[in-house]
Amino acid sequence: MNIGLRLHDTLPGTLRERLHYASEQGFTCVQLAMSKSVPGFRMEDAPRLLTRELAAEVREELARAKIECAVLGCYLGMTVRDEETAEKTREIYLSHLRFASWIGARCIGTETPSPDAGDWAPCQTEEMFQLFLNRVTPILRSAEENGVLLAIEPVCAHIVHTPALAERMLNDLNSDHLRIILDAVNLIDSAHADTAESVIQDGIRRLGSSTAVLHMKDFVPAPGKPRPDSVPCGRGRMKYDSLLALARERDLPMTLEDTKPDNAEATRKYLEAYS
Numbered sequence: 001m002n003i004g005l006r007l008h009d010t011l012p013g014t015l016r017e018r019l020h021y022a023s024e025q026g027f028t029c030v031q032l033a034m035s036k037s038v039p040g041f042r043m044e045d046a047p048r049l050l051t052r053e054l055a056a057e058v059r060e061e062l063a064r065a066k067i068e069c070a071v072l073g074c075y076l077g078m079t080v081r082d083e084e085t086a087e088k089t090r091e092i093y094l095s096h097l098r099f100a101s102w103i104g105a106r107c108i109g110t111e112t113p114s115p116d117a118g119d120w121a122p123c124q125t126e127e128m129f130q131l132f133l134n135r136v137t138p139i140l141r142s143a144e145e146n147g148v149l150l151a152i153e154p155v156c157a158h159i160v161h162t163p164a165l166a167e168r169m170l171n172d173l174n175s176d177h178l179r180i181i182l183d184a185v186n187l188i189d190s191a192h193a194d195t196a197e198s199v200i201q202d203g204i205r206r207l208g209s210s211t212a213v214l215h216m217k218d219f220v221p222a223p224g225k226p227r228p229d230s231v232p233c234g235r236g237r238m239k240y241d242s243l244l245a246l247a248r249e250r251d252l253p254m255t256l257e258d259t260k261p262d263n264a265e266a267t268r269k270y271l272e273a274y275s
Contacts, residue, residue: 003268004029004070005256008036019065025265029253033073047095055102070213070253071109072100078135079115079128093139100148107149107212109181112159128159133172143177151212153181156189163203170210180207183215184243185230193221193228197239208246217257232259234270
């Protein structure tokens, strides 16, 4: 198994130190968010900061630690209404796509959050879906030009909120460089917490062949909240048989979420021993 974690979930430190901590705990890949893992890095400055020189340094540090960059994170909403802000966001994505090709990242990872303060119904309309398709298209063209995969993560509270809509997105955009980050817990809302396995199976059936990376975590019901609470693997109700079978079948990297430095290694071992 190729199991990793979000690099910013390690002990604090420089990029080299964080990668060393991840390697020491037995992880073989990471999800790298530059603004959360590299001291002094600001996302708004990404087009200026993500240079070939920095890429060479990052690639060297990944090789030193013998760790793959499974995901280079760029989790900025694409559907902001202000055109000037939208253009700045696009430039940040384009700089990340170039950088991903230089460091050998498996994909760029992102989501489709609401452009407003809240999520859920106000953003889950055909109009918002079409706006997202319009905004992501030039970013996807850049992914194709740079030979990089753009991976979208469906989330039950976001614009692309169901496996069926994610499948439609893949068909509508029709690109060999578009993939899915499958986070099963993020597909589950509180109304479906008791039938989570059927939601997961639907996600695998529709999206498994297009999945580039799995995000791995667990959930516990949260009465009164729109979504269950997410927790580290093994702390809740999740069944991992189908997800692990998919990972083995397609040789997919898996990155843990919701871990802390004192439980990350145990969480990795839990998944490795799961049967």
